[in-house]
Amino acid sequence: VKNINLCLIEEKLDQFAKDRDWEQFHSIKNLSMALSVESSELMEIFQWMTEAQSNQIKEDEKKLNQVKEELADIFLYLVRISSKLGVNLELEALSKIELNNFKYPASLVKGSAKKYDEY
Amino acid sequence: VKNINLCLIEEKLDQFAKDRDWEQFHSIKNLSMALSVESSELMEIFQWMTEAQSNQIKEDEKKLNQVKEELADIFLYLVRISSKLGVNLELEALSKIELNNFKYPASLVKGSAKKYDEY
Amino acid sequence: VKNINLCLIEEKLDQFAKDRDWEQFHSIKNLSMALSVESSELMEIFQWMTEAQSNQIKEDEKKLNQVKEELADIFLYLVRISSKLGVNLELEALSKIELNNFKYPASLVKGSAKKYDEY
Amino acid sequence: VKNINLCLIEEKLDQFAKDRDWEQFHSIKNLSMALSVESSELMEIFQWMTEAQSNQIKEDEKKLNQVKEELADIFLYLVRISSKLGVNLELEALSKIELNNFKYPASLVKGSAKKYDEY
Numbered sequence: 001v002k003n004i005n006l007c008l009i010e011e012k013l014d015q016f017a018k019d020r021d022w023e024q025f026h027s028i029k030n031l032s033m034a035l036s037v038e039s040s041e042l043m044e045i046f047q048w049m050t051e052a053q054s055n056q057i058k059e060d061e062k063k064l065n066q067v068k069e070e071l072a073d074i075f076l077y078l079v080r081i082s083s084k085l086g087v088n089l090e091l092e093a094l095s096k097i098e099l100n101n102f103k104y105p106a107s108l109v110k111g112s113a114k115k116y117d118e119y
Numbered sequence: 120v121k122n123i124n125l126c127l128i129e130e131k132l133d134q135f136a137k138d139r140d141w142e143q144f145h146s147i148k149n150l151s152m153a154l155s156v157e158s159s160e161l162m163e164i165f166q167w168m169t170e171a172q173s174n175q176i177k178e179d180e181k182k183l184n185q186v187k188e189e190l191a192d193i194f195l196y197l198v199r200i201s202s203k204l205g206v207n208l209e210l211e212a213l214s215k216i217e218l219n220n221f222k223y224p225a226s227l228v229k230g231s232a233k234k235y236d237e238y
Numbered sequence: 239v240k241n242i243n244l245c246l247i248e249e250k251l252d253q254f255a256k257d258r259d260w261e262q263f264h265s266i267k268n269l270s271m272a273l274s275v276e277s278s279e280l281m282e283i284f285q286w287m288t289e290a291q292s293n294q295i296k297e298d299e300k301k302l303n304q305v306k307e308e309l310a311d312i313f314l315y316l317v318r319i320s321s322k323l324g325v326n327l328e329l330e331a332l333s334k335i336e337l338n339n340f341k342y343p344a345s346l347v348k349g350s351a352k353k354y355d356e357y
Numbered sequence: 358v359k360n361i362n363l364c365l366i367e368e369k370l371d372q373f374a375k376d377r378d379w380e381q382f383h384s385i386k387n388l389s390m391a392l393s394v395e396s397s398e399l400m401e402i403f404q405w406m407t408e409a410q411s412n413q414i415k416e417d418e419k420k421l422n423q424v425k426e427e428l429a430d431i432f433l434y435l436v437r438i439s440s441k442l443g444v445n446l447e448l449e450a451l452s453k454i455e456l457n458n459f460k461y462p463a464s465l466v467k468g469s470a471k472k473y474d475e476y
Contacts, residue, residue, distance in 0.1 A: 002125040027171070036393065053148075094131075097131050156397050166390040247451070258461065277389075289386045311453065313449070323414065338373065
């Protein structure tokens with residue numbers, strides 16, 4: 001079982017910002033920009049690869065390490081924003097899955113890129 | 120204590136894709152694009168707000184609900200990619216905080232936007 | 239009068255790709271990713287600045303040069319995609335302005351951030 | 358010969374913002390966010406397509422029209438930012454092509470995705 005202790009991460013991020021007096025830069029607007037920039041940096045790693053090559057990234061240790069760092073950056077900003085807004089990430093994630101189950105009934109959308117795209 | 124049960128979310132996402140035969144669309148390349156698109160949708164909510172207004176988003180229930188949905192979407196794609204690559208998100212997040220503590224010593228960067236920016 | 243000779247830029251981009259045998263990487267999908275990545279790099283320059291600071295960027299020659307390079311990158315990918323799809327950028331831009339004039343009547347939306355945001 | 362009359366577009370954008378008293382929202386920071394959001398919306402159209410499908414977009418009139426609108430939005434924000442900063446887009450684009458010719462010599466990088474990626 002993989003349980004993530006979110007409180008620990010939230011506290012570390014909070015302390016990190018306080019120690020540097022960086023709270024002033026951490027408006028929700030700015031944090032949402034930073035999250036978008038980090039997501040773009042993740043995507044950049046794959047931009048000239050074929051889809052098949054992207055699925056083989058685990059075989060390239062150097063690139064996989066870059067990917068891990070970007071995933072961590074994205075996660076940290078996501079936790080930071082959620083923490084500041086009092087959002088329960090797990091609860092919202094499970095609710096969204098339920099919503100998607102309702103919006104995209106398997107019987108209707110199965111296997112079709114076209115349908116997938118239009119919903 | 121907020122513990123996130125990642126396994127549960129991973130399994131639900133896996134089942135969701137299998138039930139719809141959507142595994143074929145979920146290359147790492149495509150998932151990284153989807154993550155970037157969702158991050159951009161979060162940012163879009165704040166693009167014309169001042170920083171102060173973005174910090175008051177909790178007072179606007181309708182907008183806060185949009186924010187929660189976008190945060191959930193980002194988290195789901197983040198978990199999906201990490202799951203496919205066998206990446207331990209918590210471990211990587213804690214490592215990244217350690218690295219940042221080393222890269223940005225509080226004594227050096229404290230309170231300066233300029234320094235913050237240049238590191 | 240500033241007229242941009244698009245044909246010249248299109249031809250140079252075409253020759254550049256042909257000389258390197260990079261046409262194979264230039265699918266519309268990949269080019270749209272590259273355009274998004276470059277736009278994110280432009281935004282990254284401003285992410286921790288206040289809005290007022292961003293408006294003073296011209297006074298920082300080094301940062302302004304970075305901005306110019308990112309604007310050029312964005313423009314080049316935009317021209318490349320438009321060229322491949324046979325899209326007339328000027329025509330589309332003028333049509334979009336007309337459409338926006340229709341969608342956002344000055345009498346209705348004037349000066350209101352709230353309205354601006356909701357349209 | 359396709360010449361774009363940039364002055365005309367710049368003037369129309371300027372008038373559009375003035376008529377609505379929207380100058381106040383058009384800081385360089387906010388405009389760079391809007392440009393990034395529009396680029397992401399373009400990319401979203403292609404996110405679940407294969408590269409081959411993306412190259413066939415011209416055959417789907419409805420999707421092509423969406424693409425044209427997004428290209429126009431990107432171009433308008435690009436012109437707006439350049440205009441506000443006094444940047445000559447054509448000059449910067451031509452300079453960047455020269456720089457790229459220097460950075461990526463054809464003899465060195467020809468036909469190699471790997472090299473393409475590493476430069």
